[in-house]
Amino acid sequence: MQKGVVMQVAVIIPWSETKEILPPLLTIRKQLADCARLWPQIHYDYWLIDDGTATAIRTQLCQAQARWPECHLLTLSRHFGFLGAAQAGLVTATADAYLILDVAYPAQFAAIPQLLAAMNDGGCAIVGFASEQPRHWWGQEAMVTFHDCLVTTPAKRALLQAAARAGFSLELLAEIGFKQKLLAWSGPWPKSPHTSRWPWAAVVGAVIFCGWWWPSAVALNMILSGVVLWQWRQQRQRLPRIGYVVSSIQR
Numbered sequence: 001m002q003k004g005v006v007m008q009v010a011v012i013i014p015w016s017e018t019k020e021i022l023p024p025l026l027t028i029r030k031q032l033a034d035c036a037r038l039w040p041q042i043h044y045d046y047w048l049i050d051d052g053t054a055t056a057i058r059t060q061l062c063q064a065q066a067r068w069p070e071c072h073l074l075t076l077s078r079h080f081g082f083l084g085a086a087q088a089g090l091v092t093a094t095a096d097a098y099l100i101l102d103v104a105y106p107a108q109f110a111a112i113p114q115l116l117a118a119m120n121d122g123g124c125a126i127v128g129f130a131s132e133q134p135r136h137w138w139g140q141e142a143m144v145t146f147h148d149c150l151v152t153t154p155a156k157r158a159l160l161q162a163a164a165r166a167g168f169s170l171e172l173l174a175e176i177g178f179k180q181k182l183l184a185w186s187g188p189w190p191k192s193p194h195t196s197r198w199p200w201a202a203v204v205g206a207v208i209f210c211g212w213w214w215p216s217a218v219a220l221n222m223i224l225s226g227v228v229l230w231q232w233r234q235q236r237q238r239l240p241r242i243g244y245v246v247s248s249i250q251r
Contacts, residue, residue, distance in 0.1 A: 007042045013103060014085030018050040021060045024036040024103045029068075031112040038113070039120050047089045052079030065250055073250040080244045082147075087168045088244040090156055097152045100170070107187035108148045110198075115150040118181040125152040125178035129185035129248035144182060146170040147190040154178070 011028065015021060025046075048061050048071060058075075065073040074092055076085065086100050097119060101109070108129070118127040127154050128146040149170060151159065158176040166172065174180075 007097065007120075008045065008095040009042055009097045009099055010045050010047055010089070010093035012047045012089035012093065012098055012100045013050065013088060014049040014051050014082050014089070015053055015057060015061060015103065016079055016082075016085070017053075017058065018103050021048075021057060021064060021103075024109075025064060026107065026111070027109050028101060031109055035113050035116050039116060042120065044070065045093070045095065047093050048073050048140070049085040049089050050075040051081070051085040052076060057163055060249075073248075075247045075249070077245040077247040079218070083168060083170065084244040086170065087163070090160065090248060092246065095153070097150060098156055099150045100146075101148055102190070105148065105187055105190065111148075111183055111186075114183050118183070119150055119152065122181060123179060124181040125155045126150070126173050126180040128173065128180070128182050130182035131185035131189060143185075143189065144174060145185065145190050146173045149173065152178075208216065 011032070013025070013028070017023065019104075025048075029046075036042065036044075045242060046068065050058055050061055050073060053061070054223045061073055065071045072093075074088060076088060082104075089100070090098055095194070096219065099115065101112075111129075115127045118124045126146070127150040128144060129148060147170065150175065155176065155178045158178070159172055160168075161168075161228060162172045162176055163169070
């Protein structure tokens with residue numbers, strides 16, 4: 001980004017099961033206040049997404065929106081999950097870039113300056129995270145996530161266009177091109193939206209164990225057909241094309 005050019009960043013923060021919103025929100029605001037001294041041309045708007053929270057949390061969100069004029073409150077009709085709330089924020093907010101944060105992983109808040117540096121100084125349109133995780137019994141696997149991420153407006157448009165065809169997932173950011181950078185993830189790894197692989201492992205084990213006995217072939221074929229059907233249904237449900245319904249917007 002050229003120096004001196006004013007840039008607006010929408011900070012999208014879904015809320016659902018958090019008991020207190022003030023501590024994480026103050027931590028995020030402090031990080032961005034430090035970033036404002038490094039990049040004074042960047043201005044921040046906060047989009048607090050009420051993802052079907054309890055009454056007490058909803059009251060706190062309203063208080064935060066009234067306390068800080070740069071905070072906007074987007075209320076969903078019910079709980080749609082993190083992806084649904086993030087999608088609602090991306091569609092509703094208008095900015096030059098979008099910073100999506102999950103309060104369930106506060107360890108990532110310390111990486112906010114690195115996210116902005118990769119975009120502002122490094123020219124990246126998409127910034128996510130990577131980590132070596134023990135996914136399999138035979139060793140570690142390099143994992144990539146955009147659970148917390150920073151995307152520019154062109155990247156957001158490409159993401160929503162891809163989501164219109166395949167269903168919304170932040171993982172699509174890895175497939176839409178643009179200059180990207182991955183930072184080191186710290187703390188627990190986000191839960192994967194992918195379906196479990198244990199049914200396939202069970203089928204392979206059953207084939208190996210019972211393959212020598214010919215009457216088991218019919219039973220194994222029935223089990224395999226059931227697993228394929230189950231996986232197909234899970235795949236269709238994993239990425240909903242319509243992931244949210246907005247109840248109200250308070251700017």
